[in-house]
Amino acid sequence: MTDSHLPPPLPDHSSEEADGPPPPLPPLPPTPQQGPTDPLRAMFQVTEQTRTYPCDSCGAALVFDPATQNLLCLSCGRSHAIVIDPERRVIDHDLQSTMTQLRGLMATEHPTAAAVTEREIVCQSCGGRSTFSGTLTSSRCPYCATPIQRDDIHDAPLRLPVDGILPFRLDDKQGREVIEKWIHSRWFAPTEFKKYRELGAFTSIYAAYFTYDADTTTSYTGMRGDTYTVTTGSGDNRRTETRTRWRHRSGVVRSTFDDVAVLANTGFDTERVHALEPWPTAQATPYSPEFVAGHLCRTYDHDADQCFPVAQERINAGIDAAIRQDIGGDKQRISQTDTRYNALTFKHVLLPIWLLTVVYAGNPFQVFINGVTGEVQGQRPWSTVKIVFAVLAALILIVGVVLAWQAAK
Structure with a gap:
């Protein structure tokens, strides 16, 4: 196919007013004092730009509970419903116009204005200090375990706001059951690796994703191949x-x-x-920080423009399959394509992952669980001793079968 790795031609807006102002950036999430999704129990610390959720019954910290889809107090057990404004929707944004305006704003600001910087946070529950580094936006206080959310990144004017979130469905117990089954089915993993409870860290994290919708029209030229059989030669050469x-x-x-x-x-x-x-992204709900309470969360390292080439490869593969189906026959050859994007939009969403990290023999191994479907994918080390014993056992079995067959014969 002729498509390059660069973003393809975007929708033609030549019919729109040429000199008009650029379209606005996606609206930022409501501030803690405004949004209907932020209940009165959410405490926003102005000096720290952080958010916590104390229980209105006992004052302990609330966390999002995947089992009930509510905020849960682990101290007194009270459940607090998360209320989402029914008028809110997960909105798609035009990729070209949004990123063009964002790049323009970034060019007029200080070069580091959009950067994610390391920041020390003072816990408003115990006064302990912890550091938010990289793109981490939600964590727990290492001293009192109070869930803390850093709002200054999501609310920054030069960052793309979060549009939606797919809340966890698997809770801690279910996640551990899934990981237990997966690890113990790895027969050739070292015994020490299977002691992941002592060696590893198991945590829930919302990872940042961009999802893309595209409407494409592709003209193509190619060839259709239909197979047939012929008989040649005669006699022994037939x-x-x-x-x-x-x-x-x-x-x-x-x-x-x-x-x-x-x-x-x-x-x-x-x-x-x-x-x-x-991912069942159709189940995503408009972003509310309550869903993140008690879980790790990260904002994006690569923006919607930088992530698009990966999506474009998958889109091109889908177009290729559609062309081959349209050509028909037993074989297809595609010689030239010309793709036009009639529409190309994106959403910034947070998706849930249970992550097990085990350091074995000085090397980190990661196992991931889809926090909604339970799908497991991961790395594991191989036990040389177990593999050698398995090979020896197989050889002994083969020799035994051969000797028994010879004796019977």
Whole structure:
């Protein structure tokens, strides 16, 4: 195919007013004092730009509970409903216009204005100090375990706001049951690795994703191959050959793509995280910080423009499949394509992952669980001793079978 790795032509807006003002950036999430999704129990610390959720019964910290989909007090057990304004929707944004305006704003600001910086936070519950580094936006106080959310990143004018979130469905107990089953099915993993409770860290984290919707029209030229058989030669040289009859084909295919998800964080095993798909993104709800309470959360390392080439590869693969189906026949050759994007939009969403990290023999191994479907993908070390014993056992079995067969014969 002729498509390059650069973003393709975007929708043609030449019919719009050429000199008009650029379209506005996606609206930022409501501030803690405004949003209907922020209940009165949410405490926002102005000096620290952080948010906590104390229980209105006992004052202990509330956390999001996947089992009930509510905020839960682990101290007194009281459940607090999360109320989402029914008028809110997870909104799509035009990729070209949004990123063009954002780049323009970034060019007029200080070069580091959009950067995610390390920041020390003072816990408003115990006074302990902890550091938010990298793209981490939600964590727990290391001294009193109070869930703390850093709001200054999500609310920054030069950062793309979060549009939606797919809340956890698997709770801690279910996640551990899934990981237990997966690890103990790895027969050739070292015994020490299976002691992951002592060696590893198991945590829940919301990872940043961009999902893309596209409506494409592609014209193509190619060839259709239909196979047939012929008999050649005679006598002992008589044989049947399979041949292909090729005919030129051309046409136009229209394809639509919905929620092509691309991980926007670094530090993960990208191939294995991608294998957690499909994500039920249709179940995503408008973002509310309450869903993040008690869980780790990260904002994006790569923005919607930087993530798009990955989505484009998947879109191109889908277009290729549509063209081959349109050509038909037993074989297809695609010689030239020309793709037009009639629409290309994106959403910034947070998706839930249970993550087990085990350091074994000085090397980190990561195991990921889809926090909604329970799909597991991960790395594990191999036990040389177990493999050697398995090979020896197989050889002994083979020798035993051969000797028994010879004795019987």
